[in-house]
Amino acid sequence: MRVGVKLLLVAVAVMAAGVVIGFYVSNLTTLAGSPTYSVPVHNVDGHKVVNLELQTVAAVGPKLSPNPDWVSYLIKDQSGQWKRETVWDLPAHATVHVTIYNFDGASGLRNPYLARPQGMVGNRIMVDGKPTDAIDPNDASHTFAVPALGLILAIPGVADDAKNPCGYAPCAMSNAHRTIKFTFHTTTPGHFRWQCFVPCAAGWVYGFGGPMQTIGYMDGFLNVKA
């Protein structure tokens, strides 16, 4: 084989390898991740205030995910659309008002202690308008927890015989749901991961596979920025 032909082959091989590696790396950086959502910041009397509106659904549906039967958190953006994004940018030293609409049924907590709300203002949450300082662990459907901030709360589930349960997300307020509200403060900047503690995933043993271990469903980050 002539030298020129060999050089060409080597060049082609190197470029092909480069392309394959490029695809591989760029795919990996986005696989099983989530886009970031910057929560809009309001200024109230010189304090930064942020409103988070979330919903938890029993089945995310084919439009929002390649895994239609997975449970998930969704966040409402400024235009009123529900997005499946679990990495949120929040400001530091701010007050965060959180509202969670839960459309999913209860499946029970593995560690009932985590049904005691803590880390938010007053160490209590509002469930359907009533203040509560402990949920029945058997009633827990999901949790929202930011362990590094000491924030833990359990979200009670929709009754099994409720009328008009939600099918695929996004769920509407007309579907049966529970409303949870609480407020917490962000302090120093940093990356704080959050997760659910109820084994609400599909899959055998411990129910912690699938959406429980995938960012973009029941896990995410709070990027607290200065």
Added chain:
Amino acid sequence: MSETAVAGPRTPWWRRPIGFNLLTGIVLGIAGWYVGWFGAHAISAESLEYFGDTDYNELSVYLAYLGGVIGFLVGLGFLNYPIARLRGYPPSLREKETHGWTRYFGLCTDHKVVGIQYLWGIGLFFFIGGLNAMLIRTEQLSPHSQSFPMGTYLTLVGMHGTMMMGMMTSGILGPFANYFVPIMIGARRMAFPRIEALTFWILMAAGGVLTTTIFFGGFPTGWTGYAPLQTQANPGMDNYILFFALVGVSMTLLGLNMIATILTMRAPGLTWTRLPIFVWGVLSTAVLMVLAAPVLIAVLAMGALDRTAQTSFFNAAAGGSNYLYQNLFWVFGHPEVYILALPGFAIVLELLPVFSRKPLWGYRLAVAGLLGVSLLSWFVWQHHLFVSGINGDLRPFYMLSTELISIPTGFTFLCGMMTLWRGRIRYSVPMLFCLAWFFNFLIGGLSGVFLSDVPSDVTTHGSFFSMAHFHYTIMGGLVFTFFAAIYYWVPKMTGWELHEGLAKIHFWTMFIFFNSTFAPLLAAGFLGQSRRAPVYTGNLKFLNDWVSISAYLLGISMLIFLFNLVWSLAFVKKPAEANPWASRSIEFQLPSPVPVHNFDRIPVFSSDPYGYGEGPAPSYVVPAGAPAGRD
């Protein structure tokens, strides 16, 4: 001989690829994959969505890949001979051994071809594993997760470790033992040539299984695949399980073949005390392979059953135990790391006499060291479990046994050092890699002494100290000797020289950056950095950045090697002398590359190949009138 269309000058170019070869293998492999996938769906009647199966049709992943592997092997032609024999054709041992460059892309029974196939195949997966390592170090540049989503990072860590452990166990036995053991014992072939080819292609199929794990969500367990986490993981876990099971099969067969060859096919005069030390090393490794790999296959089968059939071998809530997994895994896992290390010892002891111009000092002690490590490796596995809650009575015993294994390892050091003593040392590139082995393995071994001491292990278990220890012993031990063997033997295997200047640059950059990468990690471990975690305390950021940059430079040194390989073997093509190192070993008395039938006549051995300084007589003789030798 061959049942396929023989390519001749009249065969049109488009007809040549038709036949049983790699291309057919890939086509049938893909077909087999789909047969398995749809077959499993039909059995368990789940939906046909490819990646949307939320209830994880594990069975479909297993059957798909099994179908793929079987299709691949059928396409390569492994069923041809059994079917021919069933149909009454006479036995034959040779297939496609003289068919030109295409014989490297299919089933070939020439052990030399299999050796070269192994070199390139393992090299390919070594580079893929290395790429994963570069990505891991990129993530470690920052004390919190930034480049890759967490789940992907864990898959990268798992893929890197699993790929390396699965592929490099055959790293020296595959290429170099397959090529040179028959030559060193004066035989023309291995005992089971087709099984030899099979071990290679199973390993390649396994590599394909592992690299596609990302399409099924990857796996979060790291290379050890610990049990309860393994049971709840995504379908990508099944790729890991199948990969290691296939590697286990390949290892068992490779070891069997080596043992049978060494035991039964030695030429006349080659007594056990005249055997080259490399062959002793291969033998002690092969015994470990044959005994340890089946345990791996068993524990993986249990894991697969837990995941698919909902058995509860490892589920404590249903009466099982995660300790069962950990113990079974490490009963395999510890001999496994000696399977990785022993060939390194063997290469060093084989090469040192050549480059010191002295006989191997303490031959019997060296053999005792190799066999001693092999034996003792079965009695130490619980040192991976010191703080996992095993019975306290066990810990002093395993501390002692682990410390004791450093004694036979020390024999290798002694024999190597005394071979150097008063020699006439030439610093050729293979020798440089062997000398680096001493440096690296010393650090690796001494860090192992710390780890084997339980009070010290309490802090360092599961930290980067443990990770740096095994990288020093495995990468510093095995991979350096892998390159020593390449530079030593590739001129013989291919007939072309490798450029010495580039080789020296490769050596020095690799040695310096390897140490610069892993020595700080010994410190990082002691300073509290946990393994498999891209999150660490801020005071360790400088250390991690230093390590990551060193790792990138280490990767570049590998590219220098790759460049040398391609440049020297494809472009420069300077013919190599038959015996560039003035070695007395038999393979260097043959032409380069070694002809198909190895020897014109089977040699008769009269001494070991280490007679430097003892006169000019060779260690073997080809008597005139000796029989040409049976195939």
Added chain:
Amino acid sequence: MAGQPSAASPPAESTSHGLRVVLAWLILSAVATPLVAIYVGPLIPPGNASTQATEQVFDNTWMLAVITPVICFLVVFFAYALLSFRAAPGGVVDGPPLRNDSRVQVLWMIATGLIVLFLAGFGTYELLQNGAGGGQGPDPIAVPSGQKLQVQVIGQQWQFTYRYPSLGGLESNQLVLPAHTYIELNVTSLDAVHSFWAYELGVKADANPGVNNVAYVQTKDPTTFHVRCAELCGLWHPYMFNNGRVVDTSQFQKWATQQEHLYASIKPFMDKSESDGGAPYSKTYFPQPDRRAG
């Protein structure tokens, strides 16, 4: 010496090579070993925050001191051999056909054997005192005498929580320990295998589902320490940390009271039996649900 071409060497020359190496080694070891033991040893982590941590530092210092002469020997040997025994430039010349010397073999075997046995014995001695901070399983054999405060560490995906049976089974997500107290840590898991690693305290014990893994630690002065998970347990394993505090006894009482307040609302649910979804204090737990309902 270095770089000189040599023919067959008379025995006298070999003795002088060996003597030189031994002498150089003795001097280097005599200098290096005390320096390492005195100055490097105390710098070894994990430090002095607990009795067990101090024991580990002591153990590591001894091992380092024993290993230093070994390293010195190898350094001296290789430096000498690689410099003195270089081949002369020119053609390839063979060296002397030395195949064996049983005195060297015996000496080596005895020396390595003694070092290894000493290290194993020393480590065993350290270990059997009180477990050196490592998890010993449900039936520990190295049990320190005296009163011990029981603290349970529960690992779950992906957070550690802690229960204090002496405070009525109170569970908390903070680890607070009283100073100058012997603590018996009972480590267990609810799901996958985790590992409780309190770095500055020198404690590591794997958390296995259904198993109680006991480790002992004696705290010293008030301090903070890092707790992290040391066994890969899934997605958030790297983030599975919380930091603990050692505080003096009065502060510990204050903290306990505050936690009891917080715990009071969930206590009625916790005290129910396991089949009712509660979790009364126990050395091991087999929590439900085992898989997702529906």
